[in-house]
Every structure is written in structure tokens, then in C-alpha cells.
Amino acid sequence: MKNRIVAISRQFGSGGHTIGLELAKKLDIPFYDQDIIEKIAVETGYAEEYISEKGEYLTNGGWLYNITTRSRFESNPQDRIWEVTEKVIRELAAKGPCVIVGRCADYILKDDHKLLTVYIHADDEKRSERVIRRSGSTKVPIEKRLRDKDKMRSSFYQFYTDRTWGNANNYTISLDSGALGIDKCVEIIASLY
Amino acid sequence: MKNRIVAISRQFGSGGHTIGLELAKKLDIPFYDQDIIEKIAVETGYAEEYISEKGEYLTNGGWLYNITTRSRFESNPQDRIWEVTEKVIRELAAKGPCVIVGRCADYILKDDHKLLTVYIHADDEKRSERVIRRSGSTKVPIEKRLRDKDKMRSSFYQFYTDRTWGNANNYTISLDSGALGIDKCVEIIASLY
Numbered sequence: 001m002k003n004r005i006v007a008i009s010r011q012f013g014s015g016g017h018t019i020g021l022e023l024a025k026k027l028d029i030p031f032y033d034q035d036i037i038e039k040i041a042v043e044t045g046y047a048e049e050y051i052s053e054k055g056e057y058l059t060n061g062g063w064l065y066n067i068t069t070r071s072r073f074e075s076n077p078q079d080r081i082w083e084v085t086e087k088v089i090r091e092l093a094a095k096g097p098c099v100i101v102g103r104c105a106d107y108i109l110k111d112d113h114k115l116l117t118v119y120i121h122a123d124d125e126k127r128s129e130r131v132i133r134r135s136g137s138t139k140v141p142i143e144k145r146l147r148d149k150d151k152m153r154s155s156f157y158q159f160y161t162d163r164t165w166g167n168a169n170n171y172t173i174s175l176d177s178g179a180l181g182i183d184k185c186v187e188i189i190a191s192l193y
Numbered sequence: 194m195k196n197r198i199v200a201i202s203r204q205f206g207s208g209g210h211t212i213g214l215e216l217a218k219k220l221d222i223p224f225y226d227q228d229i230i231e232k233i234a235v236e237t238g239y240a241e242e243y244i245s246e247k248g249e250y251l252t253n254g255g256w257l258y259n260i261t262t263r264s265r266f267e268s269n270p271q272d273r274i275w276e277v278t279e280k281v282i283r284e285l286a287a288k289g290p291c292v293i294v295g296r297c298a299d300y301i302l303k304d305d306h307k308l309l310t311v312y313i314h315a316d317d318e319k320r321s322e323r324v325i326r327r328s329g330s331t332k333v334p335i336e337k338r339l340r341d342k343d344k345m346r347s348s349f350y351q352f353y354t355d356r357t358w359g360n361a362n363n364y365t366i367s368l369d370s371g372a373l374g375i376d377k378c379v380e381i382i383a384s385l386y
Contacts, residue, residue, distance in 0.1 A: 011362070119361050119367075121361060121362045166360060166361050166362055167359060167360065167361065168312050168314060168359050168360065168361040168364065168367035169204070169314045169359055171361065171367065171369070172368075172369045172372050172373065173366070173367065173368055173369065173373075174312075174361035174364065174366065174367035175365075175366055176364070176365045176366065179365050180365065180366075180385065184385070188381055188384075191381075192373065192377070
């Protein structure tokens with residue numbers, strides 16, 4: 001059976017997680033984010049922190065590993081996490097309508113369900129404010145943190161889906177949460193569901 | 194004075210023109226599309242058909258001309274149209290709130306006004322239906338017509354703005370008019386104005 005799923009992709013610090021959470025409350029359907037990581041952890045035996053890092057970000061090591069060993073039969077940890085992510089997301093989506101944030105769910109579920117795909121972004125200033133408010137400053141300048149995360153998410157998405165991350169043509173709707181505000185984004189997406 | 198301007202970019206056949214027109218009616222503000230071409234025609238002396246072709250589409254000839262003669266002082270016809278387009282769009286925007294479709298208005302006005310930037314897209318099937326309904330079939334297969342127009346608009350935008358056309362991060366909102374329908378798109382954009 002095809003379920004109505006909202007798959008949200010988001011730039012780091014754009015508030016996409018909060019939008020997904022608020023949207024799920026408003027629509028009264030499950031919200032999956034941390035649950036996905038926990039399920040992948042159980043299945044792969046990897047630590048949750050490791051999965052958070054490797055499950056959406058293409059890291060240099062992973063990428064090198066991929067181009068040097070991809071032709072062999074063994075899979076690297078990042079590939080293994082990807083395989084399990086696909087399985088977990090398909091199982092969750094099969095249960096019923098839900099909101100899923102990140103993890104290329106828009107791509108994984110594209111042929112199986114009635115998808116509403118969303119991309120949330122914001123300018124660097126708004127994202128910097130949000131990230132610092134949420135997790136404080138670090139030694140690494142905030143501009144570099146944003147750039148690094150964007151680059152790794154974008155590379156991860158490109159690598160596993162063969163699509164360009166943030167290409168408006170791939171989403172039902174894309175919203176600038178910095179210009180519009182979190183509440184307005186939730187309201188608009190809910191009105192489309 | 195900063196005016197509230199809606200600048201709509203759109204894929205060929207996505208209904209962006211109709212959305213702009215309906216939106217302007219709903220908001221009771223001017224809609225500029227053909228007017229821009231007429232003004233450019235008066236200023237440059239080129240025929241309106243020529244401006245329609247050269248004012249949004251980077252054609253092979255124009256592109257070659259650009260890379261071979263750009264270092265000289267003379268400007269080619271496409272560059273001349275671009276210069277006048279910038280001027281005309283700035284003048285129209287300075288008059289008051291309005292809706293402008295295409296012609297890189299999102300880029301031209303980015304520093305001067307309070308912009309709501311919109312990107313409208315749809316899948317090939319919906320766009321094909323729309324184009325054939327509007328202008329009939331031609332000898333050239335519809336898939337090729339869509340691909341050619343997209344490529345030329347995208348190259349034009351990239352060439353004159355140094356931005357990637359259809360990159361969600363550049364727009365306040367991007368909408369799939371095929372999935373959502375024209376009326377819903379108008380309603381959402383109007384609610385953000």
C-alpha cells in the first residue's frame with residue numbers, strides 16, 4: 001500500500017529538524033529521525049554517534065575507500081550503513097504515513113509511496129545564529145562548520161543517489177526558513193499534505 | 194525606496210507565466226512580461242521576436258560570439274539586450290510593487306528591493322501536456338523541445354548571473370506546479386507576500 005510520506009531534506013542549521021517535528025505533531029503522524037539511527041545501530045552493531053557521522057556525510061576516508069575498494073566484494077562501513085538505512089526507511093514508510101528527516105528518504109522512497117518532498121534552506125547568517133544558539137561556538141569558525149557540513153551532505157547525497165542535492169526540481173516544495181520563519185514553513189507544508 | 198517585488202523564474206512549460214499573471218491579479222499589482230520585451234525593443238531597435246529569443250536563451254552563436262569577442266570593447270547583441278534588460282527591470286521595479294516573470298529579475302534586483310523570489314518547475318510529462326495544449330506539436334519531439342529550452346535558459350542564467358539556475362538555495366520558495374496545481378501555487382505565494 002502506498003503511504004503518504006513527508007521526506008524533508010535540509011541544510012545544516014536551517015531548522016529542518018524542528019520543522020519536521022512540528023509538522024508531524026500538527027498532522028498527528030510519527031516523526032522519524034533518531035529512531036532511524038537507533039535501528040541502524042541495532043542492525044549494524046555500529047555506535048549511534050558513528051552512524052550519525054557516516055549516515056549522511058561523505059567523509060574523506062569513506063570517499064577514498066569507496067573509489068579504491070568499490071570494485072571488490074566487501075563493502076565499506078559507509079556502504080553498509082547505506083544499505084541498512086535503505087531497509088530501515090522502507091520498513092518505517094511501509095508502517096503508515098510519517099515524516100522522515102534526512103537520510104535521502106526522498107530518493108529511497110521515490111517509487112514506493114505518495115511522497116511530499118521538501119527541501120529547507122536558509123542564508124548563512126540565519127543558520128549561524130541557529131547553530132550557535134543550539135550547540136554553542138567551537139574553535140572552528142561557524143562559516144567553516146556550515147561549509148564543511150554542506151559539502152559532506154551534498155557529496156553523500158550525490159554519491160548514493162546520483163542526484164544534485166538542493167536542486168529545486170527534485171522537491172515538491174523548497175522553502176527559505178530564514179526568510180519565512182519556522183512556523184510559516186510548517187503551516188505551508190501542512191496545507192499541502 | 195525598496196519595493197516588494199515578486200520575481201518568478203520558471204522551467205519552460207511549468208505554468209510560471211500563468212501563475213505570475215494570476216498572482217498579480219490577486220495581489221492587485223502590475224504584472225510585467227511582454228512589457229519588458231516591448232521596452233527593450235524600443236531602446237535597442239531589435240525586433241520583439243529577436244529579443245524573446247535572445248533575452249533569456251543563450252544560443253550557440255551568442256555563446257561563441259561571447260567567448261571570441263568579449264575582450265573587445267564592442268558588445269554583441271545578446272550583451273546589449275542584457276544591459277538594457279537590467280535597466281528596464283530596475284526602472285519597472287522602482288515604480289512600485291509588481292510581479293516580474295523571468296529575465297533574471299531575481300538576480301538583477303537582489304540588492305535593491307524586498308524580494309520574494311520564486312522558482313516554478315514540473316515534471317516532463319506535465320510540461321509536455323501544457324506546451325502541446327498551448328502551442329501544439331511540432332516536428333521536433335516534445336522531449337527535445339523541453340530539453341533544449343531548459344538548457345538555453347539555464348546557460349543564459351549561469352552566464353549572466355554566475356549562479357546555478359534551479360538551485361533551491363537561491364529562491365524564497367520553489368514549487369512543483371505539476372504536483373500542486375496552478376491555483377495552489379498562486380495561493381501559497383500570495384500568502385507569503
